[in-house]
Amino acid sequence: xxxxxxxxxxxxxxxxxxxxxxxPALGYGLEEGPEGLSYALSNNRAEQPGQSTAxxxxxxxxxxDGHPASAGNGAMIAFEARNQKQVRDLHAAALxxxxxxxxxxxxxxxxxxxxxxxxxxxPQGNKIALFSSDPGEPGxxx
Numbered sequence: 001x002x003x004x005x006x007x008x009x010x011x012x013x014x015x016x017x018x019x020x021x022x023x024p025a026l027g028y029g030l031e032e033g034p035e036g037l038s039y040a041l042s043n044n045r046a047e048q049p050g051q052s053t054a055x056x057x058x059x060x061x062x063x064x065d066g067h068p069a070s071a072g073n074g075a076m077i078a079f080e081a082r083n084q085k086q087v088r089d090l091h092a093a094a095l096x097x098x099x100x101x102x103x104x105x106x107x108x109x110x111x112x113x114x115x116x117x118x119x120x121x122x123p124q125g126n127k128i129a130l131f132s133s134d135p136g137e138p139g140x141x142x
Contacts, residue, residue, distance in 0.1 A: 008069030
């Protein structure tokens with residue numbers, strides 16, 4: 001099980017603006033410190049349909065070695081939303097908060113019939129996916 005994910009950022013204020021546009025709606029609380037941003041899920045998070053209960057914390061930090069942060073080629077971080085509407089809403093909020101479009105929310109033919117996803121990049125270039133796979137919602141074929 002993944003315990004946490006960390007991405008580097010050269011502009012912590014810009015990263016805070018971007019990630020705070022959607023992570024609180026997914027149940028993440030923010031703690032700021034001299035070493036960056038720590039987004040953690042509350043321990044009493046209620047399980048939502050189609051969501052697992054144990055999700056990792058997410059950290060945004062300056063690089064340890066002091067060199068400029070860079071996005072990993074082929075790396076992506078996916079956050080699970082409650083439903084398709086929340087994917088659309090949070091995707092739009094993240095773009096308005098400094099993100100860059102990488103794929104409008106919708107179904108993708110190469111994934112399951114209920115996998116609804118939107119892609120974007122954070123201000124540092126890290127690829128982010130916001131998705132829902134709730135079988136109770138209409139799927140790609142219906």
